[in-house]
Amino acid sequence: MAILTSQNEQEIRKVFGQLKDPVTLIVFSQSLAAADLCAQNEQLVREVAALSDKLGTEVLNLAIDRGRAERYGVDQVPAIVVEGARDYGLRFYGVPLGYEFSNLIDAIVVASTGEPALAEATKTALAGLTSDIDIKVFSTPT
Amino acid sequence: MRLAQHMAVASERVRSTAIEATEFPELSRAYQVMAVPKVVINDRVQFEGALPEAEFLSAVLRASASDVER
Numbered sequence: 001m002a003i004l005t006s007q008n009e010q011e012i013r014k015v016f017g018q019l020k021d022p023v024t025l026i027v028f029s030q031s032l033a034a035a036d037l038c039a040q041n042e043q044l045v046r047e048v049a050a051l052s053d054k055l056g057t058e059v060l061n062l063a064i065d066r067g068r069a070e071r072y073g074v075d076q077v078p079a080i081v082v083e084g085a086r087d088y089g090l091r092f093y094g095v096p097l098g099y100e101f102s103n104l105i106d107a108i109v110v111a112s113t114g115e116p117a118l119a120e121a122t123k124t125a126l127a128g129l130t131s132d133i134d135i136k137v138f139s140t141p142t
Numbered sequence: 143m144r145l146a147q148h149m150a151v152a153s154e155r156v157r158s159t160a161i162e163a164t165e166f167p168e169l170s171r172a173y174q175v176m177a178v179p180k181v182v183i184n185d186r187v188q189f190e191g192a193l194p195e196a197e198f199l200s201a202v203l204r205a206s207a208s209d210v211e212r
Contacts, residue, residue, distance in 0.1 A: 037165060073157070076166060089150040093169075094162025103143045103160055116148035122199050126153040131206050133156045135146040138163040138170060138180040 003040070003097075004047045015105055016052040019112040021085045023055055028069060028079040030062040041078035041095045048104070054112060080104070084111030098141030143179065145198045156202070184208075 004012070025045045029038035042059055049055040062069050062077050072081050074091065082090040082104070088111055096104040110116055116123070146158035163170045163178055173182050181198075182188045183205040193201070 034165075076169070078165075084151075086154075089154075089157030090147055091157065091159040092162075093159060094165035096160065096162070100143075100160055100162060103147065106144055107147045110148055110151045114151060116152040118145075118148050118152055119195060122149070122195055123152050125199055125203060126149055126156065129153055129155040129202075129206055131155065132184075133149075133153075133202055133206060134184050135149070135156065135158045135202070136161055136173065136182040137143045137146050137158070138161045138173065138175045138182070139143065139178045140163050 002047060003044050009047075009051055012048065012051050012105060015109060016054070018109055019052055019054040021054070021112050021114065023108050023112045024083045025049055025055065025057045025108070026068075026072070026081040026083060027057065027059045028062045028065075028072075028074050028077050028081075029059060030077045033062070033077050037095055038078045041080065044095060044097070045080060048108075055108070082107045082111045085114055099139055100141065145193075145195055146181070149198075149202065 027042055027045050029042060031038060045057050049057045060068055062074065074081065076093045078095055080092040090107045090111055092100065092104060143160055150156045150158040161169060163175050177190045179192065180188065180190050183201055186208055187201050187205040189201060
């Protein structure tokens with residue numbers, strides 16, 4: 001059974017009209033760790049990717065594709081890396097449904113355009129960062 | 143979440159990870175997640191709820207400054 005309704009699909013296609021560069025949704029799964037959630041995550045990503053020819057998917061196994069997992073800094077499943085013209089550092093742990101789903105769509109759009117919607121002052125301050133910043137945002141589906 | 147994502151795209155220094163708290167109870171416990179959204183920057187600066195852009199940026203800069211001091 002599909003996760004997205006036809007109404008969801010229509011709305012997302014409209015948003016995806018803004019897409020510019022190709023985006024790859026790299027999914028990390030591991031059936032021994034969380035089989036059901038990983039399967040649901042893979043299905044969701046495939047359904048989303050099917051809504052634009054600018055989107056591609058790749059499914060990796062956390063236990064087997066260790067080099068890639070390490071490169072992306074992924075150590076949990078299910079996980080999604082949203083990669084645009086470069087790896088912008090966009091990660092999702094857990095199936096992004098509900099509240100997180102709109103963030104996934106937003107991440108895809110900003111990774112594709114490469115144009116963050118931030119004030120000039122914010123961009124200038126971020127350009128001056130001299131150390132790495134890791135931001136974790138915990139949320140729940142509702 | 144949107145701000146964290148856009149900051150990640152704006153700077154090669156920034157990484158943004160969205161974590162579904164109920165699916166990762168151990169991580170949520172480790173970071174003492176009592177209310178959502180909860181934001182944790184470099185495992186040190188943290189806050190609950192959504193902040194306006196300027197305040198979110200201040201939190202990022204505080205986390206960055208405490209790195210430099212180390």
